Amino acid sequence: SYVIDQQSVVNPMLSQMQASNIGQTIVDMSSYANRYYTTNNGVNASNWLKQRWTTMAAGRSDIAVTQYTHASWPQKSVILTITGTDNPNEVVVLGGHLDSINQSGTSETTRAPGADDDASGIASLTEVLRVMVASGYKPRRTIKLIGYAAEEVGLRGSQDIAQNHKANNVNVVGVMQLDMTNYKGSVNDIYLYTDYTDNAQNTFVGNLITTYLPTLKIGYDQCGYACSDHASWTSAGYWSSMPFEAAMGEDDPYIHTANDTYANTGNQADHALKFARMALAYAVELGSDGG
Ligand SMILES: N[C@H](Cc1ccc(I)cc1)C(=O)NO
Ligand SMILES: [Zn+2]
Numbered sequence: 001s002y003v004i005d006q007q008s009v010v011n012p013m014l015s016q017m018q019a020s021n022i023g024q025t026i027v028d029m030s031s032y033a034n035r036y037y038t039t040n041n042g043v044n045a046s047n048w049l050k051q052r053w054t055t056m057a058a059g060r061s062d063i064a065v066t067q068y069t070h071a072s073w074p075q076k077s078v079i080l081t082i083t084g085t086d087n088p089n090e091v092v093v094l095g096g097h098l099d100s101i102n103q104s105g106t107s108e109t110t111r112a113p114g115a116d117d118d119a120s121g122i123a124s125l126t127e128v129l130r131v132m133v134a135s136g137y138k139p140r141r142t143i144k145l146i147g148y149a150a151e152e153v154g155l156r157g158s159q160d161i162a163q164n165h166k167a168n169n170v171n172v173v174g175v176m177q178l179d180m181t182n183y184k185g186s187v188n189d190i191y192l193y194t195d196y197t198d199n200a201q202n203t204f205v206g207n208l209i210t211t212y213l214p215t216l217k218i219g220y221d222q223c224g225y226a227c228s229d230h231a232s233w234t235s236a237g238y239w240s241s242m243p244f245e246a247a248m249g250e251d252d253p254y255i256h257t258a259n260d261t262y263a264n265t266g267n268q269a270d271h272a273l274k275f276a277r278m279a280l281a282y283a284v285e286l287g288s289d290g291g
């Protein structure tokens with residue numbers, strides 16, 4: 001049952017969230033030539049994120065940051081775990097992918113800044129982390145923030161991780177994917193994709209938006225294929241949602257090229273801030289349930 005009852009905790013946190021912080025993370029991540037899953041740049045970008053999240057979690061003994069080693073390529077996924085206080089076996093997952101790609105082929109020096117795809121999603125999650133730590137928020141359930149490796153080459157990092165959670169019978173109660181959050185290509189603000197996701201959870205996410213972000217307009221659409229890491233969790237039997245920046249065909253036209261830059265999303269992160277706020281509400285409302 002998706003009860004919305006944490007207003008006194010969520011609303012003060014929402015007002016602390018700032019687009020400028022999201023923009024800085026996008027700039028930092030897109031400064032690597034690329035974040036491709038097989039390059040040294042790609043490996044270094046993963047290590048950068050691990051260090052960044054580790055620094056942000058300093059002082060919190062309930063927060064651990066690890067890298068997930070994938071057998072057949074060098075770029076690691078990054079997993080931040082906030083262990084729940086009295087209901088830690090129930091797990092809430094929020095993710096985005098840390099890799100990038102250039103559709104013409106990506107070698108060590110090929111330019112693939114991936115500012116929107118998907119530094120924007122990682123940056124949105126990073127702002128969620130910053131505000132949760134600043135507020136001293138401690139969830140009852142365990143919350144995991146995941147930067148997946150190798151999404152662009154077949155959702156491979158999330159496939160490994162989702163299947164690993166399934167094999168270990170981890171009770172993941174919900175998954176949210178943020179892949180491309182900063183290019184406002186359509187009339188509505190947040191588009192909930194209805195294929196390869198869970199309908200009941202999508203309804204909950206819609207209710208979170210109307211409750212906490214009432215000025216935002218919600219759209220619905222379908223990818224028609226497994227278009228991001230949420231599909232790995234769905235195929236492992238978990239409930240996932242994929243809030244996306246635009247309607248199909250109206251998304252960022254620069255993705256998978258050297259022109260997927262912060263400048264090409266207007267050197268601002270106002271659109272991504274909507275997704276960060278939605279993600280915070282999702283994390284706290286689901287994370288605060290006692291079981
Ligand atoms: N294909 C996806 C992005 C993507 C997802 C949905 C739609 I509609 C259009 C584009 C991708 O590149 N993810 O990294
Ligand atoms: Zn992509």
Ligand SMILES: [Zn+2]
Binds near residue numbers: 097117118151180228
């Ligand atoms: Zn993507």
